[in-house]
Amino acid sequence: MLTENDVRVLQAERLLAEVVGFETDEVVRHALGSIVTTYRGTRFIDFTGGIAVHACGHGHPEIVAAIVEQAASVLHVSDIMRHTPQLELAHWIGDLLQKHHHGSDWQFQFMNSGSESIDTAAKLALKATGRKKFVAFEGAFHGRTLFASALSRSKYAHWDAYEEFLAPLRASIFHVNNIGGDGIPRLQDSMAALEELLEQEGSNIAAVFCEAQQGEGGYVPMTKEAGQRLSELTNQHGILLISDEIQSGFGRTGKWFAFEHLGIEPDMIVFGKAVGGGLPLAGVAAQRDLMERWKLGEHGTTFGGNPVSCAAGLAALRIIERDNLVSQASYHGEYIKQRLEPLIGHHGVVDVRGNGLMIGVELQTSDGLPDYLRVERVKIAARNQGLLFLTCGANIGKLDVDNSTIRLIPALNTHEEVINEGLRIFKEALEVD
Numbered sequence: 133m134l135t136e137n138d139v140r141v142l143q144a145e146r147l148l149a150e151v152v153g154f155e156t157d158e159v160v161r162h163a164l165g166s167i168v169t170t171y172r173g174t175r176f177i178d179f180t181g182g183i184a185v186h187a188c189g190h191g192h193p194e195i196v197a198a199i200v201e202q203a204a205s206v207l208h209v210s211d212i213m214r215h216t217p218q219l220e221l222a223h224w225i226g227d228l229l230q231k232h233h234h235g236s237d238w239q240f241q242f243m244n245s246g247s248e249s250i251d252t253a254a255k256l257a258l259k260a261t262g263r264k265k266f267v268a269f270e271g272a273f274h275g276r277t278l279f280a281s282a283l284s285r286s287k288y289a290h291w292d293a294y295e296e297f298l299a300p301l302r303a304s305i306f307h308v309n310n311i312g313g314d315g316i317p318r319l320q321d322s323m324a325a326l327e328e329l330l331e332q333e334g335s336n337i338a339a340v341f342c343e344a345q346q347g348e349g350g351y352v353p354m355t356k357e358a359g360q361r362l363s364e365l366t367n368q369h370g371i372l373l374i375s376d377e378i379q380s381g382f383g384r385t386g387k388w389f390a391f392e393h394l395g396i397e398p399d400m401i402v403f404g405k406a407v408g409g410g411l412p413l414a415g416v417a418a419q420r421d422l423m424e425r426w427k428l429g430e431h432g433t434t435f436g437g438n439p440v441s442c443a444a445g446l447a448a449l450r451i452i453e454r455d456n457l458v459s460q461a462s463y464h465g466e467y468i469k470q471r472l473e474p475l476i477g478h479h480g481v482v483d484v485r486g487n488g489l490m491i492g493v494e495l496q497t498s499d500g501l502p503d504y505l506r507v508e509r510v511k512i513a514a515r516n517q518g519l520l521f522l523t524c525g526a527n528i529g530k531l532d533v534d535n536s537t538i539r540l541i542p543a544l545n546t547h548e549e550v551i552n553e554g555l556r557i558f559k560e561a562l563e564v565d
């Protein structure tokens with residue numbers, strides 16, 4: 133085990149690429165439930181959940197036990213042989229979808245990361261439809277592979293550096309544009325633009341990628357009317373509807389999947405984050421008749437859906453179901469929103485939004501502009517008092533104005549007293565100038 137001094141030396145050597153902006157200079161020593169402690173001895177309440185991964189909190193003992201047990205029996209076989217954790221997980225998610233009346237004949241392609249799974253869904257959509265173009269929404273975030281970056285429009289920095297290379301790819305991707313004057317994409321207003329686009333291009337478009345609640349774009353839920361219209365339009369033009377549930381899936385929004393808030397039935401579901409119980413795991417669910425359009429060898433992975441990640445994921449999903457964490461997310465989400473809504477109109481807070489435990493608190497300047505500078509100051513003030521949270525919010529044009537919304541994504545099973553302690557720190561931090 134490293135000492136605090138060892139850690140200081142390692143940090144000084146600057147081993148890690150600085151392209152990733154860590155939230156703090158501290159080094160984690162221990163993480164359990166919703167509490168993270170560091171080598172310096174700082175205790176943090178974690179409202180980031182490992183970026184919406186830890187539905188059951190850090191280090192849940194049943195997930196850890198499942199990992200240990202699986203690692204001791206089969207660690208990795210790749211696609212040499214099928215293995216029970218992956219089969220059981222596919223069976224479990226298929227059953228869940230069926231139980232909730234989302235169709236009965238799902239097949240699964242497991243991968244390692246959300247971004248890879250977005251590429252996977254796009255490859256399948258190309259094969260299945262024979263069409264060559266895609267639609268995504270302004271403010272979307274679908275990941276960091278080159279295709280997923282081209283599909284994303286939330287953070288300027290995510291794609292600007294690669295713009296020249298991405299330009300030809302972007303020629304095949306339409307972004308339905310509806311950024312409001314405040315920089316926030318209003319998904320409900322995008323449907324008229326989508327309808328117009330599809331009148332011209334409908335027969336060339338393989339799929340529309342949507343987030344029922346945008347993540348990086350500012351925690352903006354789509355309205356039910358917009359979702360219904362989206363579904364009608366894609367059906368009408370024979371376009372596949374792909375729901376990106378990588379962040380919102382498996383209970384986070386107070387339903388198993390965020391698309392359930394809209395009453396729509398996507399053709400493909402892309403999932404990730406929580407599904408691995410803290411280990412890297414993601415994938416695509418599609419009806420068998422779509423998956424069958426792939427010929428042998430047209431897609432694959434070495435590590436995707438590996439036994440240990442699947443065992444961890446299966447343990448996590450069983451805990452979510454057994455402990456009613458989906459309804460708990462809904463209940464705690466409403467509780468947090470009720471506590472925060474009275475702040476609207478104070479300290480620059482203009483909106484408190486989101487479903488379940490995927491809550492955004494948007495700040496604006498007195499001139500009605502996205503106040504990313506204050507958001508940053510509030511985040512630092514909260515961190516100094518022992519609360520970690522992330523930020524989100526779409527860019528506007530070429531301005532570097534990305535993060536004007538505070539995002540709160542605690543574990544679904546966070547205890548009420550920890551939530552209250554976090555909210556107290558958060559409210560005090562909002563008072564910072």
Ligand SMILES: Cc1ncc(COP(=O)(O)O)c(C=O)c1O
Pocket residue numbers: 183245246247248250273274275276343347348376377378379380404405414
């Ligand atoms: C909605 C959404 N899609 C895709 C991704 C990319 O997933 P990953 O980071 O696992 O590649 C993310 C990650 O934050 C996400 O929130």
